[in-house]
Amino acid sequence: IIILFISLQKRETIKAYLPYFFIIFLLLLFLVPLIGTEVKGAKRWLDIPLLPRFQPIEILKPFFILILAQIISSQMIHNLYRKYFFTLVLLFAVLFLLAIQPDLGQSVLLFSSWLVMVFSSGINFVILAIFFLICVLIFVSILFFFPNKFGYILFRLKSFIDPTKGENYQSEKALEAIKNGGFTGRGLGEGVLKDRVPEAHTDYMFAVIAEEFGAILLLLLLIIFLFFSYKVLHKLLDEKDEYTKLVLVGLISLLLIQTFIHIGVNIRLLPTTGITLPFLSYGGSSIVGNAIMAGLILNLTKKIPLNQDTL
Structure with a gap:
Protein backbone atom coordinates (compact mmCIF):
# COMPACT_ATOMS: atom_id res chain seq x y z
CA ILE A 1 0.00 0.00 0.00
CA ARG A 11 6.58 14.77 -7.69
CA GLU A 12 5.95 18.35 -6.66
CA THR A 13 3.67 17.07 -3.87
CA ILE A 14 6.45 14.85 -2.50
CA LYS A 15 8.92 17.71 -2.66
CA ALA A 16 6.49 20.10 -0.93
CA TYR A 17 5.84 17.82 2.06
CA LEU A 18 9.40 16.50 2.33
CA PRO A 19 10.71 19.04 4.90
CA TYR A 20 7.82 18.31 7.28
CA PHE A 21 8.37 14.55 7.26
CA PHE A 22 12.12 15.02 7.67
CA ILE A 23 11.70 17.33 10.66
CA ILE A 24 9.11 15.04 12.30
CA PHE A 25 11.30 11.94 12.13
CA LEU A 26 14.43 13.88 13.05
CA LEU A 27 12.66 15.03 16.21
CA LEU A 28 11.55 11.46 16.90
CA LEU A 29 15.17 10.36 16.50
CA PHE A 30 16.14 13.07 19.00
CA LEU A 31 13.63 11.63 21.48
CA VAL A 32 15.07 8.12 21.29
CA PRO A 33 17.97 8.68 23.76
CA LEU A 34 15.58 10.51 26.12
CA ILE A 35 12.50 8.30 26.24
CA GLY A 36 13.41 5.39 23.98
CA THR A 37 13.10 1.73 24.88
CA GLU A 38 16.41 0.05 25.69
CA VAL A 39 16.95 -3.41 24.21
CA LYS A 40 20.21 -5.29 24.79
CA GLY A 41 22.07 -2.17 25.87
CA ALA A 42 20.95 0.10 23.01
CA LYS A 43 18.17 2.69 22.84
CA ARG A 44 16.94 2.60 19.25
CA TRP A 45 13.17 2.20 19.57
CA LEU A 46 10.24 4.38 20.57
CA ASP A 47 7.09 3.17 22.27
CA ILE A 48 4.28 5.63 21.54
CA PRO A 49 0.71 4.96 22.72
CA LEU A 50 -1.57 3.45 20.05
CA PHE A 63 13.67 11.44 3.80
CA PHE A 64 17.33 12.09 4.66
CA ILE A 65 18.32 11.16 1.10
CA LEU A 66 15.59 13.41 -0.33
CA ILE A 67 16.60 16.42 1.76
CA LEU A 68 20.29 15.99 0.80
CA ALA A 69 19.33 15.90 -2.87
CA GLN A 70 17.16 18.99 -2.46
CA ILE A 71 20.01 20.95 -0.86
CA ILE A 72 22.66 19.92 -3.39
CA SER A 73 20.40 20.65 -6.38
CA SER A 74 18.99 23.88 -4.93
CA GLN A 75 19.10 26.90 -7.23
CA MET A 76 18.89 29.26 -4.25
CA ILE A 77 22.39 28.33 -3.04
CA HIS A 78 24.91 29.09 -5.79
CA ASN A 79 28.12 28.09 -4.02
CA LEU A 80 28.51 24.32 -4.37
CA TYR A 81 30.75 23.97 -1.33
CA ARG A 82 28.23 25.86 0.78
CA LYS A 83 25.69 23.24 -0.26
CA TYR A 84 28.07 20.51 0.87
CA PHE A 85 28.51 22.29 4.19
CA PHE A 86 24.75 22.34 4.81
CA THR A 87 24.49 18.63 3.99
CA LEU A 88 27.38 17.97 6.40
CA VAL A 89 25.55 19.77 9.19
CA LEU A 90 22.52 17.51 8.68
CA LEU A 91 24.69 14.41 8.35
CA PHE A 92 26.61 15.05 11.57
CA ALA A 93 23.39 15.93 13.41
CA ILE A 100 24.17 8.30 21.50
CA GLN A 101 21.90 5.25 20.98
CA PRO A 102 24.46 3.77 19.90
CA ASP A 103 23.95 2.51 16.32
CA LEU A 104 27.17 2.08 14.34
CA GLY A 105 25.57 0.17 11.46
CA GLN A 106 23.12 2.91 10.49
CA SER A 107 25.85 5.53 10.92
CA VAL A 108 28.13 3.76 8.44
CA LEU A 109 25.20 3.30 6.06
CA LEU A 110 24.19 6.98 6.03
CA PHE A 111 27.77 8.24 5.84
CA SER A 112 28.50 5.94 2.87
CA SER A 113 25.36 7.08 1.04
CA TRP A 114 26.31 10.72 1.67
CA LEU A 115 29.75 10.07 0.15
CA PRO A 147 36.26 3.65 25.41
CA ASN A 148 33.46 3.38 27.97
CA LYS A 149 30.83 4.71 25.57
CA PHE A 150 32.05 3.10 22.36
CA GLY A 151 33.96 0.11 23.69
CA TYR A 152 31.42 -2.25 22.09
CA ILE A 153 32.76 -1.19 18.66
CA LEU A 154 36.31 -2.17 19.59
CA PHE A 155 35.00 -5.40 21.07
CA ARG A 156 33.25 -6.31 17.81
CA LEU A 157 36.30 -5.38 15.74
CA LYS A 158 38.61 -7.48 17.93
CA SER A 159 36.19 -10.40 17.79
CA PHE A 160 36.03 -10.09 14.01
CA ILE A 161 39.81 -9.88 13.54
CA ASP A 162 40.56 -12.64 16.05
CA PRO A 163 37.65 -15.12 16.38
CA THR A 164 39.26 -16.61 19.50
CA LYS A 165 38.52 -13.36 21.36
CA GLY A 166 35.02 -12.28 22.35
CA GLU A 167 31.71 -13.85 21.48
CA ASN A 168 31.35 -15.08 17.90
CA TYR A 169 28.45 -17.44 18.52
CA GLN A 170 25.97 -15.68 16.22
CA SER A 171 28.30 -15.23 13.25
CA GLU A 172 29.61 -18.79 13.55
CA LYS A 173 26.09 -20.22 13.67
CA ALA A 174 25.06 -18.09 10.67
CA LEU A 175 27.98 -19.35 8.62
CA GLU A 176 27.19 -22.91 9.69
CA ALA A 177 23.56 -22.47 8.62
CA ILE A 178 24.60 -21.24 5.17
CA LYS A 179 26.81 -24.30 4.71
CA ASN A 180 24.09 -26.67 5.92
CA GLY A 181 21.57 -25.20 3.48
CA GLY A 182 23.53 -26.38 0.45
CA PHE A 183 21.97 -25.80 -2.97
CA THR A 184 18.35 -26.65 -2.22
CA GLY A 185 18.02 -25.96 1.52
CA ARG A 186 16.49 -27.96 4.34
CA GLY A 187 12.95 -26.88 3.56
CA LEU A 188 10.52 -24.24 4.82
CA GLY A 189 10.50 -24.16 8.62
CA GLU A 190 13.20 -26.83 8.90
CA GLY A 191 16.07 -24.45 9.64
CA VAL A 192 17.49 -24.27 13.16
CA LEU A 193 19.31 -20.93 13.01
CA LYS A 194 16.22 -18.89 13.88
CA ASP A 195 15.90 -20.88 17.11
CA ARG A 196 19.57 -20.65 18.07
CA VAL A 197 20.41 -17.02 17.31
CA PRO A 198 18.55 -13.99 18.74
CA GLU A 199 17.14 -11.60 16.08
CA ALA A 200 17.93 -14.12 13.32
CA HIS A 201 14.84 -12.95 11.40
CA THR A 202 16.36 -9.46 11.11
CA ASP A 203 20.16 -9.42 11.46
CA TYR A 204 20.77 -12.87 9.93
CA MET A 205 17.96 -13.17 7.41
CA PHE A 206 20.40 -14.02 4.61
CA ALA A 207 21.60 -17.06 6.57
CA VAL A 208 18.03 -18.08 7.46
CA ILE A 209 17.02 -18.06 3.79
CA ALA A 210 20.19 -19.94 2.81
CA GLU A 211 19.54 -22.66 5.38
CA GLU A 212 15.87 -23.22 4.55
CA PHE A 213 15.78 -22.56 0.79
CA GLY A 214 19.38 -23.04 -0.31
CA ALA A 215 21.82 -21.24 -2.58
CA ILE A 216 19.56 -21.51 -5.63
CA LEU A 217 16.85 -19.25 -4.19
CA LEU A 218 19.47 -16.87 -2.79
CA LEU A 219 21.05 -16.57 -6.21
CA LEU A 220 17.64 -15.91 -7.78
CA LEU A 221 16.87 -13.19 -5.21
CA LEU A 222 20.25 -11.54 -5.77
CA ILE A 223 19.75 -11.59 -9.55
CA ILE A 224 16.33 -9.93 -9.16
CA PHE A 225 17.76 -7.26 -6.85
CA LEU A 226 20.76 -6.59 -9.11
CA PHE A 227 18.48 -6.37 -12.15
CA PHE A 228 16.30 -3.86 -10.28
CA SER A 229 19.43 -1.85 -9.41
CA TYR A 230 20.64 -2.03 -13.01
CA LYS A 231 17.34 -0.62 -14.31
CA VAL A 232 17.56 2.28 -11.86
CA LEU A 233 21.19 3.00 -12.80
CA HIS A 234 20.26 2.80 -16.48
CA LYS A 235 17.55 5.40 -15.85
CA LEU A 236 20.19 7.63 -14.25
CA LEU A 237 22.18 7.79 -17.48
CA ASP A 238 19.23 9.38 -19.30
CA GLU A 239 18.02 11.57 -16.43
CA LYS A 240 18.50 15.32 -16.97
CA ASP A 241 17.02 16.64 -13.74
CA GLU A 242 19.74 16.92 -11.07
CA TYR A 243 17.37 16.46 -8.12
CA THR A 244 15.87 13.27 -9.53
CA LYS A 245 19.31 11.91 -10.37
CA LEU A 246 20.65 12.58 -6.87
CA VAL A 247 17.62 11.00 -5.19
CA LEU A 248 17.95 7.86 -7.29
CA VAL A 249 21.70 7.69 -6.64
CA GLY A 250 21.13 8.09 -2.91
CA LEU A 251 18.31 5.55 -2.63
CA ILE A 252 19.90 2.83 -4.74
CA SER A 253 23.29 3.28 -3.03
CA LEU A 254 21.54 3.04 0.34
CA LEU A 255 19.89 -0.25 -0.63
CA LEU A 256 23.02 -1.71 -2.26
CA ILE A 257 25.33 -0.79 0.63
CA GLN A 258 22.81 -2.11 3.16
CA THR A 259 22.56 -5.40 1.26
CA PHE A 260 26.34 -5.70 1.03
CA ILE A 261 26.78 -5.03 4.76
CA HIS A 262 24.07 -7.52 5.74
CA ILE A 263 25.49 -10.28 3.54
CA GLY A 264 29.04 -9.42 4.63
CA VAL A 265 28.09 -9.87 8.29
CA ASN A 266 26.32 -13.17 7.58
CA ILE A 267 29.36 -14.68 5.83
CA ARG A 268 31.85 -13.15 8.30
CA LEU A 269 33.41 -10.68 5.87
CA LEU A 270 32.33 -7.83 8.16
CA PRO A 271 31.86 -7.43 11.93
CA THR A 272 28.35 -7.52 13.39
CA THR A 273 26.35 -4.34 12.67
CA GLY A 274 22.65 -5.14 13.17
CA ILE A 275 21.79 -4.08 9.61
CA THR A 276 18.72 -5.76 8.08
CA LEU A 277 18.39 -7.26 4.60
CA PRO A 278 16.26 -4.87 2.47
CA PHE A 279 12.72 -6.10 1.67
CA LEU A 280 13.33 -9.52 3.27
CA SER A 281 14.22 -9.06 6.95
CA TYR A 282 11.32 -9.05 9.38
CA GLY A 283 10.68 -5.78 11.21
CA GLY A 284 7.98 -3.15 10.94
CA SER A 285 10.24 -0.09 10.81
CA SER A 286 12.57 -1.64 8.25
CA ILE A 287 9.68 -2.75 6.04
CA VAL A 288 8.08 0.71 6.13
CA GLY A 289 11.39 2.42 5.32
CA ASN A 290 12.07 0.05 2.43
CA ALA A 291 8.53 0.52 1.11
CA ILE A 292 8.98 4.30 1.11
CA MET A 293 12.25 3.94 -0.82
CA ALA A 294 10.71 1.54 -3.33
CA GLY A 295 7.74 3.87 -3.83
CA LEU A 296 10.05 6.83 -4.42
CA ILE A 297 12.16 4.89 -6.92
CA LEU A 298 9.05 3.82 -8.86
CA ASN A 299 7.73 7.38 -8.75
CA LEU A 300 10.95 8.88 -10.11
CA THR A 301 11.55 6.26 -12.80
CA LYS A 302 8.06 6.20 -14.32
CA LYS A 303 7.29 8.09 -17.49
CA ILE A 304 5.64 11.47 -16.97
CA PRO A 305 3.15 13.06 -19.37
CA LEU A 306 4.56 16.07 -21.20
CA ASN A 307 2.05 18.43 -19.58
CA GLN A 308 3.09 17.44 -16.04
CA ASP A 309 5.67 19.55 -14.27
CA THR A 310 8.84 17.83 -13.14
CA LEU A 311 10.86 18.51 -10.04
Whole structure:
Protein backbone atom coordinates (compact mmCIF):
# COMPACT_ATOMS: atom_id res chain seq x y z
CA ILE A 1 0.00 0.00 0.00
CA ILE A 2 2.82 2.41 0.91
CA ILE A 3 4.71 1.64 -2.31
CA LEU A 4 1.61 2.17 -4.47
CA PHE A 5 0.56 5.35 -2.65
CA ILE A 6 3.96 7.04 -2.99
CA SER A 7 4.50 5.89 -6.57
CA LEU A 8 1.23 7.57 -7.63
CA GLN A 9 1.93 10.94 -6.00
CA LYS A 10 2.91 13.98 -8.03
CA ARG A 11 6.58 14.77 -7.69
CA GLU A 12 5.95 18.35 -6.66
CA THR A 13 3.67 17.07 -3.87
CA ILE A 14 6.45 14.85 -2.50
CA LYS A 15 8.92 17.71 -2.66
CA ALA A 16 6.49 20.10 -0.93
CA TYR A 17 5.84 17.82 2.06
CA LEU A 18 9.40 16.50 2.33
CA PRO A 19 10.71 19.04 4.90
CA TYR A 20 7.82 18.31 7.28
CA PHE A 21 8.37 14.55 7.26
CA PHE A 22 12.12 15.02 7.67
CA ILE A 23 11.70 17.33 10.66
CA ILE A 24 9.11 15.04 12.30
CA PHE A 25 11.30 11.94 12.13
CA LEU A 26 14.43 13.88 13.05
CA LEU A 27 12.66 15.03 16.21
CA LEU A 28 11.55 11.46 16.90
CA LEU A 29 15.17 10.36 16.50
CA PHE A 30 16.14 13.07 19.00
CA LEU A 31 13.63 11.63 21.48
CA VAL A 32 15.07 8.12 21.29
CA PRO A 33 17.97 8.68 23.76
CA LEU A 34 15.58 10.51 26.12
CA ILE A 35 12.50 8.30 26.24
CA GLY A 36 13.41 5.39 23.98
CA THR A 37 13.10 1.73 24.88
CA GLU A 38 16.41 0.05 25.69
CA VAL A 39 16.95 -3.41 24.21
CA LYS A 40 20.21 -5.29 24.79
CA GLY A 41 22.07 -2.17 25.87
CA ALA A 42 20.95 0.10 23.01
CA LYS A 43 18.17 2.69 22.84
CA ARG A 44 16.94 2.60 19.25
CA TRP A 45 13.17 2.20 19.57
CA LEU A 46 10.24 4.38 20.57
CA ASP A 47 7.09 3.17 22.27
CA ILE A 48 4.28 5.63 21.54
CA PRO A 49 0.71 4.96 22.72
CA LEU A 50 -1.57 3.45 20.05
CA LEU A 51 1.44 2.74 17.82
CA PRO A 52 3.64 -0.36 17.56
CA ARG A 53 7.25 -0.02 18.69
CA PHE A 54 9.30 1.48 15.87
CA GLN A 55 12.82 2.60 15.00
CA PRO A 56 12.77 6.24 13.75
CA ILE A 57 16.05 6.02 11.82
CA GLU A 58 14.64 3.34 9.50
CA ILE A 59 11.87 5.69 8.35
CA LEU A 60 14.09 8.79 8.43
CA LYS A 61 16.61 7.35 5.93
CA PRO A 62 14.62 7.92 2.70
CA PHE A 63 13.67 11.44 3.80
CA PHE A 64 17.33 12.09 4.66
CA ILE A 65 18.32 11.16 1.10
CA LEU A 66 15.59 13.41 -0.33
CA ILE A 67 16.60 16.42 1.76
CA LEU A 68 20.29 15.99 0.80
CA ALA A 69 19.33 15.90 -2.87
CA GLN A 70 17.16 18.99 -2.46
CA ILE A 71 20.01 20.95 -0.86
CA ILE A 72 22.66 19.92 -3.39
CA SER A 73 20.40 20.65 -6.38
CA SER A 74 18.99 23.88 -4.93
CA GLN A 75 19.10 26.90 -7.23
CA MET A 76 18.89 29.26 -4.25
CA ILE A 77 22.39 28.33 -3.04
CA HIS A 78 24.91 29.09 -5.79
CA ASN A 79 28.12 28.09 -4.02
CA LEU A 80 28.51 24.32 -4.37
CA TYR A 81 30.75 23.97 -1.33
CA ARG A 82 28.23 25.86 0.78
CA LYS A 83 25.69 23.24 -0.26
CA TYR A 84 28.07 20.51 0.87
CA PHE A 85 28.51 22.29 4.19
CA PHE A 86 24.75 22.34 4.81
CA THR A 87 24.49 18.63 3.99
CA LEU A 88 27.38 17.97 6.40
CA VAL A 89 25.55 19.77 9.19
CA LEU A 90 22.52 17.51 8.68
CA LEU A 91 24.69 14.41 8.35
CA PHE A 92 26.61 15.05 11.57
CA ALA A 93 23.39 15.93 13.41
CA VAL A 94 21.92 12.54 12.51
CA LEU A 95 25.21 10.71 13.18
CA PHE A 96 25.46 12.34 16.61
CA LEU A 97 21.97 11.14 17.54
CA LEU A 98 22.84 7.65 16.30
CA ALA A 99 26.09 7.62 18.29
CA ILE A 100 24.17 8.30 21.50
CA GLN A 101 21.90 5.25 20.98
CA PRO A 102 24.46 3.77 19.90
CA ASP A 103 23.95 2.51 16.32
CA LEU A 104 27.17 2.08 14.34
CA GLY A 105 25.57 0.17 11.46
CA GLN A 106 23.12 2.91 10.49
CA SER A 107 25.85 5.53 10.92
CA VAL A 108 28.13 3.76 8.44
CA LEU A 109 25.20 3.30 6.06
CA LEU A 110 24.19 6.98 6.03
CA PHE A 111 27.77 8.24 5.84
CA SER A 112 28.50 5.94 2.87
CA SER A 113 25.36 7.08 1.04
CA TRP A 114 26.31 10.72 1.67
CA LEU A 115 29.75 10.07 0.15
CA VAL A 116 28.20 8.51 -2.96
CA MET A 117 25.74 11.38 -3.44
CA VAL A 118 28.38 14.08 -2.98
CA PHE A 119 30.78 12.28 -5.32
CA SER A 120 28.09 11.91 -7.99
CA SER A 121 27.30 15.64 -7.74
CA GLY A 122 30.75 16.47 -9.12
CA ILE A 123 32.95 17.27 -6.11
CA ASN A 124 36.72 17.04 -6.57
CA PHE A 125 37.78 13.49 -5.74
CA VAL A 126 40.94 14.59 -3.91
CA ILE A 127 38.93 16.86 -1.60
CA LEU A 128 36.45 14.07 -0.89
CA ALA A 129 39.29 11.59 -0.18
CA ILE A 130 40.95 14.02 2.24
CA PHE A 131 37.65 14.58 4.02
CA PHE A 132 37.11 10.82 4.27
CA LEU A 133 40.54 10.34 5.87
CA ILE A 134 39.83 13.14 8.34
CA CYS A 135 36.55 11.45 9.32
CA VAL A 136 38.36 8.13 9.82
CA LEU A 137 40.91 9.84 12.09
CA ILE A 138 38.12 11.50 14.08
CA PHE A 139 36.32 8.16 14.41
CA VAL A 140 39.47 6.40 15.65
CA SER A 141 40.13 9.24 18.10
CA ILE A 142 36.60 8.98 19.51
CA LEU A 143 37.08 5.25 20.07
CA PHE A 144 40.39 5.93 21.84
CA PHE A 145 39.22 8.78 24.09
CA PHE A 146 35.74 7.41 24.92
CA PRO A 147 36.26 3.65 25.41
CA ASN A 148 33.46 3.38 27.97
CA LYS A 149 30.83 4.71 25.57
CA PHE A 150 32.05 3.10 22.36
CA GLY A 151 33.96 0.11 23.69
CA TYR A 152 31.42 -2.25 22.09
CA ILE A 153 32.76 -1.19 18.66
CA LEU A 154 36.31 -2.17 19.59
CA PHE A 155 35.00 -5.40 21.07
CA ARG A 156 33.25 -6.31 17.81
CA LEU A 157 36.30 -5.38 15.74
CA LYS A 158 38.61 -7.48 17.93
CA SER A 159 36.19 -10.40 17.79
CA PHE A 160 36.03 -10.09 14.01
CA ILE A 161 39.81 -9.88 13.54
CA ASP A 162 40.56 -12.64 16.05
CA PRO A 163 37.65 -15.12 16.38
CA THR A 164 39.26 -16.61 19.50
CA LYS A 165 38.52 -13.36 21.36
CA GLY A 166 35.02 -12.28 22.35
CA GLU A 167 31.71 -13.85 21.48
CA ASN A 168 31.35 -15.08 17.90
CA TYR A 169 28.45 -17.44 18.52
CA GLN A 170 25.97 -15.68 16.22
CA SER A 171 28.30 -15.23 13.25
CA GLU A 172 29.61 -18.79 13.55
CA LYS A 173 26.09 -20.22 13.67
CA ALA A 174 25.06 -18.09 10.67
CA LEU A 175 27.98 -19.35 8.62
CA GLU A 176 27.19 -22.91 9.69
CA ALA A 177 23.56 -22.47 8.62
CA ILE A 178 24.60 -21.24 5.17
CA LYS A 179 26.81 -24.30 4.71
CA ASN A 180 24.09 -26.67 5.92
CA GLY A 181 21.57 -25.20 3.48
CA GLY A 182 23.53 -26.38 0.45
CA PHE A 183 21.97 -25.80 -2.97
CA THR A 184 18.35 -26.65 -2.22
CA GLY A 185 18.02 -25.96 1.52
CA ARG A 186 16.49 -27.96 4.34
CA GLY A 187 12.95 -26.88 3.56
CA LEU A 188 10.52 -24.24 4.82
CA GLY A 189 10.50 -24.16 8.62
CA GLU A 190 13.20 -26.83 8.90
CA GLY A 191 16.07 -24.45 9.64
CA VAL A 192 17.49 -24.27 13.16
CA LEU A 193 19.31 -20.93 13.01
CA LYS A 194 16.22 -18.89 13.88
CA ASP A 195 15.90 -20.88 17.11
CA ARG A 196 19.57 -20.65 18.07
CA VAL A 197 20.41 -17.02 17.31
CA PRO A 198 18.55 -13.99 18.74
CA GLU A 199 17.14 -11.60 16.08
CA ALA A 200 17.93 -14.12 13.32
CA HIS A 201 14.84 -12.95 11.40
CA THR A 202 16.36 -9.46 11.11
CA ASP A 203 20.16 -9.42 11.46
CA TYR A 204 20.77 -12.87 9.93
CA MET A 205 17.96 -13.17 7.41
CA PHE A 206 20.40 -14.02 4.61
CA ALA A 207 21.60 -17.06 6.57
CA VAL A 208 18.03 -18.08 7.46
CA ILE A 209 17.02 -18.06 3.79
CA ALA A 210 20.19 -19.94 2.81
CA GLU A 211 19.54 -22.66 5.38
CA GLU A 212 15.87 -23.22 4.55
CA PHE A 213 15.78 -22.56 0.79
CA GLY A 214 19.38 -23.04 -0.31
CA ALA A 215 21.82 -21.24 -2.58
CA ILE A 216 19.56 -21.51 -5.63
CA LEU A 217 16.85 -19.25 -4.19
CA LEU A 218 19.47 -16.87 -2.79
CA LEU A 219 21.05 -16.57 -6.21
CA LEU A 220 17.64 -15.91 -7.78
CA LEU A 221 16.87 -13.19 -5.21
CA LEU A 222 20.25 -11.54 -5.77
CA ILE A 223 19.75 -11.59 -9.55
CA ILE A 224 16.33 -9.93 -9.16
CA PHE A 225 17.76 -7.26 -6.85
CA LEU A 226 20.76 -6.59 -9.11
CA PHE A 227 18.48 -6.37 -12.15
CA PHE A 228 16.30 -3.86 -10.28
CA SER A 229 19.43 -1.85 -9.41
CA TYR A 230 20.64 -2.03 -13.01
CA LYS A 231 17.34 -0.62 -14.31
CA VAL A 232 17.56 2.28 -11.86
CA LEU A 233 21.19 3.00 -12.80
CA HIS A 234 20.26 2.80 -16.48
CA LYS A 235 17.55 5.40 -15.85
CA LEU A 236 20.19 7.63 -14.25
CA LEU A 237 22.18 7.79 -17.48
CA ASP A 238 19.23 9.38 -19.30
CA GLU A 239 18.02 11.57 -16.43
CA LYS A 240 18.50 15.32 -16.97
CA ASP A 241 17.02 16.64 -13.74
CA GLU A 242 19.74 16.92 -11.07
CA TYR A 243 17.37 16.46 -8.12
CA THR A 244 15.87 13.27 -9.53
CA LYS A 245 19.31 11.91 -10.37
CA LEU A 246 20.65 12.58 -6.87
CA VAL A 247 17.62 11.00 -5.19
CA LEU A 248 17.95 7.86 -7.29
CA VAL A 249 21.70 7.69 -6.64
CA GLY A 250 21.13 8.09 -2.91
CA LEU A 251 18.31 5.55 -2.63
CA ILE A 252 19.90 2.83 -4.74
CA SER A 253 23.29 3.28 -3.03
CA LEU A 254 21.54 3.04 0.34
CA LEU A 255 19.89 -0.25 -0.63
CA LEU A 256 23.02 -1.71 -2.26
CA ILE A 257 25.33 -0.79 0.63
CA GLN A 258 22.81 -2.11 3.16
CA THR A 259 22.56 -5.40 1.26
CA PHE A 260 26.34 -5.70 1.03
CA ILE A 261 26.78 -5.03 4.76
CA HIS A 262 24.07 -7.52 5.74
CA ILE A 263 25.49 -10.28 3.54
CA GLY A 264 29.04 -9.42 4.63
CA VAL A 265 28.09 -9.87 8.29
CA ASN A 266 26.32 -13.17 7.58
CA ILE A 267 29.36 -14.68 5.83
CA ARG A 268 31.85 -13.15 8.30
CA LEU A 269 33.41 -10.68 5.87
CA LEU A 270 32.33 -7.83 8.16
CA PRO A 271 31.86 -7.43 11.93
CA THR A 272 28.35 -7.52 13.39
CA THR A 273 26.35 -4.34 12.67
CA GLY A 274 22.65 -5.14 13.17
CA ILE A 275 21.79 -4.08 9.61
CA THR A 276 18.72 -5.76 8.08
CA LEU A 277 18.39 -7.26 4.60
CA PRO A 278 16.26 -4.87 2.47
CA PHE A 279 12.72 -6.10 1.67
CA LEU A 280 13.33 -9.52 3.27
CA SER A 281 14.22 -9.06 6.95
CA TYR A 282 11.32 -9.05 9.38
CA GLY A 283 10.68 -5.78 11.21
CA GLY A 284 7.98 -3.15 10.94
CA SER A 285 10.24 -0.09 10.81
CA SER A 286 12.57 -1.64 8.25
CA ILE A 287 9.68 -2.75 6.04
CA VAL A 288 8.08 0.71 6.13
CA GLY A 289 11.39 2.42 5.32
CA ASN A 290 12.07 0.05 2.43
CA ALA A 291 8.53 0.52 1.11
CA ILE A 292 8.98 4.30 1.11
CA MET A 293 12.25 3.94 -0.82
CA ALA A 294 10.71 1.54 -3.33
CA GLY A 295 7.74 3.87 -3.83
CA LEU A 296 10.05 6.83 -4.42
CA ILE A 297 12.16 4.89 -6.92
CA LEU A 298 9.05 3.82 -8.86
CA ASN A 299 7.73 7.38 -8.75
CA LEU A 300 10.95 8.88 -10.11
CA THR A 301 11.55 6.26 -12.80
CA LYS A 302 8.06 6.20 -14.32
CA LYS A 303 7.29 8.09 -17.49
CA ILE A 304 5.64 11.47 -16.97
CA PRO A 305 3.15 13.06 -19.37
CA LEU A 306 4.56 16.07 -21.20
CA ASN A 307 2.05 18.43 -19.58
CA GLN A 308 3.09 17.44 -16.04
CA ASP A 309 5.67 19.55 -14.27
CA THR A 310 8.84 17.83 -13.14
CA LEU A 311 10.86 18.51 -10.04
